[in-house]
Amino acid sequence: MSVLTNNLDLFLSTFGQTLQLFAISAVLSLVLGTLLAALRVSPVPVFRGIGATYVTVLRNTPLTLVFVFFVFAYPLLEIVKIDAYTAAVVSLSLYTAAFVCEVVRSGINTVPVGQAEASRALGLTFTQMLGNVVLPQALRSVVPPMTSTMIALLKNTTVASGFAVVQAGSIRDSLSEQGENVLLGLLWVAVGFVILVMPLTYVQQVFEKRWSVAR
């Protein structure tokens, strides 16, 4: 317990950094992932190809490799200089966007074709069809897996500890520098993550139960 109480500032500030990293990457990956999903369901084969290539490459690459690329390899190309924190945000966002894209796409695909055909037959415009018919139905099958994707993103922020970005995973470095008990410190970090993740898992299960009945 003393490891936690003696270093409470450290724990609070690093978990704050984790949440900040998570929030920025979550917003960016949601935006990019939705754009990619739009590419993947578009009627133009070239767009679909671009989206599919992105998703295939990023989904089959380990996140650590994406990090290594942006931290060690990207600076060699001398395009725009980015610091370690930005590199972490970029890696997490690009990687998670591929998963967000797949969730959104499969959500749209669960809406029966008849729904869209019926709304077209009624003379709805594309925007009306999307906003009033397809998306509300797609949302139900999107939210539970999207919550899992976001939980995964939250846990993935710890990968940044290998790349000199301060967040909950880097508590270990600070503790071992101070000669504190690393074993207990890491247990407290684990407890912290369980506390952060459990409510999200609970929310996800509630949504899943409520909306699986409704359809």
Place this chain on the structure above:
Amino acid sequence: MSMVLFDIPGPKARVRHRIMAVVGIAAAVAAVAYVAMRFIATDQFSSRRLDWINYKQIQLSLLEAIGNTLTAFAAGAVLALLFGAIFAAARLSDHAWVRGPAAVIVEIFRAIPLVIMMFFFYYGLPVAGVKLSAFTAVVISLMLYNGSVLAEIFRAGINSLPKGQSEAAYALGMRKTQVMTFVLLPQALRAMMPTIISQLVVLLKDTALGFLITFEELLRWGTRIGNDAPNFGRPMISVMIVVALIYIGLCLLLSWFANYLEKRNRRNKKVIHLDDRAAQVQVAESAAASA
């Protein structure tokens, strides 16, 4: 592909699509050309920076690194499947004192980031006098995390079987264990096979996290060669492209195997087709649980 959103295009839409296709191709080509230009401008593919491929010793160390990654994957996969099977069985138990703790353990290990687990086993345990090698720490972490996810997959598979299956088996006078091993498990395993394999893809990717605790796997090999300034002038770009291609190749091979099994399942009449939506959510969930 999805045809939910768009009607079959008429003549005007076809022209529009063609214009968009041209724009799309142009944008993609421009992006690729820009990156290629940067590669050439910073001289990433000079003969000095590609020279590492020619050394026999480096080729052998590459093979060894791939071997280490695959060994960690194989050991982790076998142990995770075992762990998953045991804890799925425990969570489906009739006794609350087995079910409860199993549920808590599975939920906790699913919530802790894999990196923290690896740190715990590699940097934390020596404090208590237990010294584990990086390989052992990686394999144990992979087992605990992916095993917990697999336990949930197994449980979902068994729960989504029609109730009539177990009822009929009980009516025939089978015991609990018999119902599970002869009736429920074979069907659930077949139906969940694609999901299980996509979780194994996740496990394969997660071996790269061993990089963070100095496990000598493919990615660490890549950074070692890639940072070699005196001999090859930091060929990080070319090495990382090779490493990425190997990872993508291995993962695609596994995914392709999953797809193949799924297709074969679809033709096979012995397989009970689960509720599509439940299975889909499960797939999405396990895909998202990746690191």
